[in-house]
Amino acid sequence: MASMSGQTQGGRDWLRAQTKLGRHAARPVVMFGLLNTILAIIQGTCIAAILGDALVIRAPAAAWAIAGFCIAALLRAGLSVASERVSVRNGSAARQRLRLDVMSRLLAAGPSLLRHEHSAALTTTVVDRVDAMDGFFARWLPASVLAIAGPVLVLLAVAAVDWRAALVLGACGLLVPVAQAASGIGAAAASRHQFQALSRLQARFLDRVRGISTIVLSGRAADEAVALAQAANELRRRTMRVLRVAFIASAALDCALALALVVLAIRYGHAAVTHRLNTVPALFVLLMVPEFFAPLRAFSVAYQDRAHATGAAEALATVPPMPVVAPVTAAIRTVTAHGVSITFEHVGFTWDPARGPALEDISFRVPAGETLVLAGPSGAGKSTILEILLGFVSPQTGRVLVNGADLATIVPEALNRMIASIGQRPTIFAGTVRDNIRFAKPDATDKEIEAAARNARVSQFVESLPRGLDTEIGEGGYGLSGGQAQRVAIARAFLKNAPLLLLDEPTAHLDPATEGDVMDSLRRLSVGRTVVMASHAAAVLSLGNRRLDLRDGRVVTARGAA
Amino acid sequence: MSPLYRILLLWRRQWPWLAAGAIVSVASVLTGAALLALAGAHVAVLLMGATAAVGAMLTALGPARVVLRYAERLVTHSATFRALASLRVWFFRRLAARSAGGLGMQRSGDLASRLVADVEALDGLYLRILVPLASAAVLLLVLLAFLVGQGAELWLPCLGAACLFAVSAFVIPGLAARSAQRSGVAVTGANAGLRVAVLDALSGLREVRMFGAEARMAEGVAARDWEAGLAQGRLATRAAFAQAGGFLCAQLAIVLLLLSASSRPVSAVGAVFLLVAAFEATSGLSRAGALAGHAAAAARRVLDAAAPPANAVAEPATPVDLPRSNALRFDGVHFRWAADRPELFDGLTLEVPQGSRVAILGPSGCGKSTLAALLLKITSPSSGRILLGGADLASLSAEDVRSRFGVLSQSTHLFDDTIRANLLLGRPAADEPAIWRALDEAEIGEFVRSLPEGLDTWLGEGGARVSGGQGRRIALARTLLSEAPILVLDEPGAGLDAQTERAFLKTLNDLPSGRTLLLITHRLTGAERLDRIWRLSGGHAIAAAA
Incomplete structure (x- = not known):
């Protein structure tokens, strides 16, 4: 989803908005961090006093200094636990907020997404991309503030005893952000590429796993394993590219720290030679060097989180926004009372310009309570007409009227309530047969579900199973034949009890005996409803009194449907 | 550990x-x-x-x-x-x-x-x-x-x-x-x-x-x-x-x-x-x-x-070499999917000679697809034997057995890849003419030619970018492309309109001789040329006239 070229405007704006949201929550962590630095300064003072006394006058440790050191140590331990817990909570709260937002947007965008994206790739966006934002809120936001405030606090303390040493420290500290910026630009780009490799690996694996039986039976499992190894190696190479650059920043930090220590040691060495050395301040300054660099180190580590967040921001910013809800018009509310009539007026639709139009200038009318059969070879445009009625896609030319109201003005929820649909490949979720039927109406009673199962002839095959309707079935309908899965979908339609019924080749996978049964059920289901059915099976054609023959997206003949 | x-x-x-x-x-x-x-x-x-x-x-x-x-x-x-x-x-x-x-x-x-x-x-x-x-x-x-x-x-x-x-x-x-x-x-x-x-x-x-x-x-x-x-x-x-x-x-x-x-x-x-x-x-x-x-x-x-599942089909410790012949024989096979499920086969015996064209008929739920699963060593009979070229399947390695079969099952998967890559799965070394021949035999060549990107058209998740019937025919073409000597087609007509189905079944009649064809279906259209028809019923196979 992310564009290969630099950061997009949308991604930047999105990240800015997130920063504003996250800063507030990060405030306690920043506070804890500053307190920690102050306590470290106190501890440094105590150690310097103790060691100074020991070195110069060989005196045992002063009680106040030991006590101060210990109290500060306990407080720091408590602070680190508190800070960690708040950070984790912030990261997890932000993830949950973002995930719900992205998920809702994807659900609102609907099934047309699946024509361009694999569901596994979308899942990567919702799961891994959002997870990648965790560090941004938990670590980066506080670290980016502490990286300035923490070292400044230390510098002030050092300047109070030796302003020249403070200058040295400050100069060495400045090297860190410079090196970070230089390597950070490369790291951000590399992180984007790394994520794409991860996303591709996941989508590929998921797709292969779903078809693993096909792969094994074709004797290609070994080849697929090799391909997976290549993809995994590609991921490793990309990750190492990110890290090679990121580690340079940490190496620069090591250098800056060593440089500061060496310069200060030389400085105090000279002072010692000329006997102008104040032992305690010198010790204090040396002890403060690691404390000065600690927030910078945290910053450097969190810089990776920022790089991941930049990549994630772009992907998340490209997820379609929530649609604006159109005002409900009066016509829609009366729909169910009088049944549903459908009118197509010069409708045209193209999935892919390179393949030519899927529908061209289609016009027809189905009065309320009537059945229209769409006939024609596969690829003629039957499914596209149904997808338009389902609201998955909108006509690009012409318009569709439902009870005289333009389909485009009907809110998706209202449209959903009117329609029950049975597709070519119904999705069966892992779970029991009963749960799968209940999906159509979560508040349905067991009685309603059993009635729907009976009407759709689901009972016929579940009766032979030991647990009946409570038999567990696997993802994608494992354990059910194609015809059985189809009957579960019909049971869903019975349960939903909607006035408009859309059927896409409902008997494609059924043997004649079952097909007859299912046709009986469908005939019963169609009573009093408007039905649009795509089919090429002869038995089904008998159902319709109106028929539209399609070929290459155009109407060839129309009977009773003009 | x-x-x-x-x-x-x-x-x-x-x-x-x-x-x-x-x-x-x-x-x-x-x-x-x-x-x-x-x-x-x-x-x-x-x-x-x-x-x-x-x-x-x-x-x-x-x-x-x-x-x-x-x-x-x-x-x-x-x-x-x-x-x-x-x-x-x-x-x-x-x-x-x-x-x-x-x-x-x-x-x-x-x-x-x-x-x-x-x-x-x-x-x-x-x-x-x-x-x-x-x-x-x-x-x-x-x-x-x-x-x-x-x-x-x-x-x-x-x-x-x-x-x-x-x-x-x-x-x-x-x-x-x-x-x-x-x-x-x-x-x-x-x-x-x-x-x-x-x-x-x-x-x-x-x-x-x-x-x-x-x-x-x-x-x-x-x-x-x-x-x-x-x-x-x-x-x-x-x-x-x-x-x-x-x-x-x-x-x-x-x-x-x-x-x-x-x-x-x-x-x-x-x-x-x-x-x-x-x-x-x-x-x-x-x-x-x-x-x-x-x-x-x-x-x-x-x-x-x-970890291997509990009911995995055990591989023989020392698999015997694959026999030359591709004749198949079920010999008194008993089978049920689970202990609490009814017995599907109750002494099933049937024969498919090498190079023959055989249909196995029966209503849904009678075990037609299970027959294919048994042949491919996805599962094994509780008693009785299945012979390939005279050798018991139990003594052959699963990989060897599967190399003899080209399978179109009801759950055949289309991968999120190009049409070409999907077809090559069955035979990686196939050249372009062979691919087109298979597509034509599956009655889908014309459609693929009409696509601007032809064989390099991306199929989408589970074949989402083509219709159900088109996807089914691409899967068929993949099976036809494979060079396996035994073709097992489980309901090849599902999702095809009557005209396409008949045309496809006619092209099957022109398969090179020597290739065994096992057609598993609930009905015959009359277009098939068959040597033998078995009807599955009550756990037995009954020979019907061809």
């Missing part, structure tokens, strides 16, 4: 890399400790008023430390990723070995979670646990050696400090690992649950829209997310406490030395610096203990999904 240990054994081929990483890491840690200890001693000497030149040792150690540190990070990370990549491939191979019949009750999202997230969680095993443990062990020796070199006044505090170091590097991580065991299991489970919920909602987008289930699905995901957040929070709290414990050990060790600093100040300053370096090098270990709980749970999930 503990799951983490088994994972380590699986990394056998990466051991040299892993060992190299550990060695560089230990060297880097030692350099760091030496640098700080020497620098401390040097400063102490200066502060005592004595003059001392910055030793050559010290000047060399600085840059060495920076370089080693960088090398350590690169080598250990690279070694980890190699190990993880090999584990992923191993996982896939094992999964393939157990999934000839499909995923069954396993969820693809859960398996993806195991392959990606759980394997990822194992990176901590080496990077954050094993390598620091190696460093900690070496550092402990160094600390003890340092202890011996000190005067008697410092023995006690140094010994105390070494003990504290051992506590922070070994005892606290061990305790954290034990206490994090349950939250580790919760975290891996919750993460997988989240991924499955998201994938379910997104791959079922059509159904979700049709039944207005958007809010329900989003709620389900949010609930899983909340659970995952809770589990992670619990794990993080344990890690934070372990870390605080390690920190306090370090601070206490410093206090011990400070208390006795006046007796031998120079040594004491050196010791403090050494301690600081030692504790810093292993500061991650305390919290890594909590990670170990997570890693162990992840390892168990990876190993579980890769």
Whole structure:
């Protein structure tokens, strides 16, 4: 989803908005961090006093200094636990907020997404991309503030005893952000590429796993394993590219720290030679060097989180926004009372310009309570007409009227309530047969579900199973034949009890005996409803009194449907 | 055997890399400790008023430390990723070995979670646990050696400090690992649950829209997310406490030395610096203990999904060579899918001579597809024999058997790839004319030619970019393209309109002789030219007139 070229405007704006949201929550962590630095300064003072006394006058440790050191140590331990817990909570709260937002947007965008994206790739966006934002809120936001405030606090303390040493420290500290910026630009780009490799690996694996039986039976499992190894190696190479650059920043930090220590040691060495050395301040300054660099180190580590967040921001910013809800018009509310009539007026639709139009200038009318059969070879445009009625896609030319109201003005929820649909490949979720039927109406009673199962002839095959309707079935309908899965979908339609019924080749996978049964059920289901059915099976054609023959997206003949 | 240990054994081929990483890491840690200890001693000497030149040792150690540190990070990370990549491939191979019949009750999202997230969680095993443990062990020796070199006044505090170091590097991580065991299991489970919920909602987008289930699905995901957040929070709290414990050990060790600093100040300053370096090098270990709980749970999930299922068809210890002939024979076969399911075959006997064209008819649910599963060694008969060229299938290796069959089943999968790649799955070396011939035979060549990108058209998830009937015919073409001598077509007419179906069945009549055709279907159209027809009924096969 992310564009290969630099950061997009949308991604930047999105990240800015997130920063504003996250800063507030990060405030306690920043506070804890500053307190920690102050306590470290106190501890440094105590150690310097103790060691100074020991070195110069060989005196045992002063009680106040030991006590101060210990109290500060306990407080720091408590602070680190508190800070960690708040950070984790912030990261997890932000993830949950973002995930719900992205998920809702994807659900609102609907099934047309699946024509361009694999569901596994979308899942990567919702799961891994959002997870990648965790560090941004938990670590980066506080670290980016502490990286300035923490070292400044230390510098002030050092300047109070030796302003020249403070200058040295400050100069060495400045090297860190410079090196970070230089390597950070490369790291951000590399992180984007790394994520794409991860996303591709996941989508590929998921797709292969779903078809693993096909792969094994074709004797290609070994080849697929090799391909997976290549993809995994590609991921490793990309990750190492990110890290090679990121580690340079940490190496620069090591250098800056060593440089500061060496310069200060030389400085105090000279002072010692000329006997102008104040032992305690010198010790204090040396002890403060690691404390000065600690927030910078945290910053450097969190810089990776920022790089991941930049990549994630772009992907998340490209997820379609929530649609604006159109005002409900009066016509829609009366729909169910009088049944549903459908009118197509010069409708045209193209999935892919390179393949030519899927529908061209289609016009027809189905009065309320009537059945229209769409006939024609596969690829003629039957499914596209149904997808338009389902609201998955909108006509690009012409318009569709439902009870005289333009389909485009009907809110998706209202449209959903009117329609029950049975597709070519119904999705069966892992779970029991009963749960799968209940999906159509979560508040349905067991009685309603059993009635729907009976009407759709689901009972016929579940009766032979030991647990009946409570038999567990696997993802994608494992354990059910194609015809059985189809009957579960019909049971869903019975349960939903909607006035408009859309059927896409409902008997494609059924043997004649079952097909007859299912046709009986469908005939019963169609009573009093408007039905649009795509089919090429002869038995089904008998159902319709109106028929539209399609070929290459155009109407060839129309009977009773003009 | 503990799951983490088994994972380590699986990394056998990466051991040299892993060992190299550990060695560089230990060297880097030692350099760091030496640098700080020497620098401390040097400063102490200066502060005592004595003059001392910055030793050559010290000047060399600085840059060495920076370089080693960088090398350590690169080598250990690279070694980890190699190990993880090999584990992923191993996982896939094992999964393939157990999934000839499909995923069954396993969820693809859960398996993806195991392959990606759980394997990822194992990176901590080496990077954050094993390598620091190696460093900690070496550092402990160094600390003890340092202890011996000190005067008697410092023995006690140094010994105390070494003990504290051992506590922070070994005892606290061990305790954290034990206490994090349950939250580790919760975290891996919750993460997988989240991924499955998201994938379910997104791959079922059509159904979700049709039944207005958007809010329900989003709620389900949010609930899983909340659970995952809770589990992670619990794990993080344990890690934070372990870390605080390690920190306090370090601070206490410093206090011990400070208390006795006046007796031998120079040594004491050196010791403090050494301690600081030692504790810093292993500061991650305390919290890594909590990670170990997570890693162990992840390892168990990876190993579980890769373990062969209980009802797996056993491979013969010494498979016999495939016989030349491709004649098939079922001999008194009894079969049921599970103990509580009715018996599907009750002494099934039927014959398919080599090169013959045979149809097996029967209503849905009579076991037609099971017949194919038995032939392909996806499952095995409870009694009776199935013979290929006179050899019992039980004595042949599954891979050999499957190489003889080209299969179109009802669950044949179209991959999210090009039409070409999908077809080549059946025969990787096929040339362009062969591909087109297969497409034409499946009555889909014309359609593919009409596509602007032809064979390189992307099919989409499960063939989403073509209609159901078109997808079915592409799958058919893939089966026809395979060079296997026995073709098993399970309901090839499903999803085809009557005209296309008849045309396709006619092209089947022109298959080169010598190829066996096994047509599994619920009805005949009359277009098929067949040598023999078997009708399945009541667990038996009854020969019908051809």
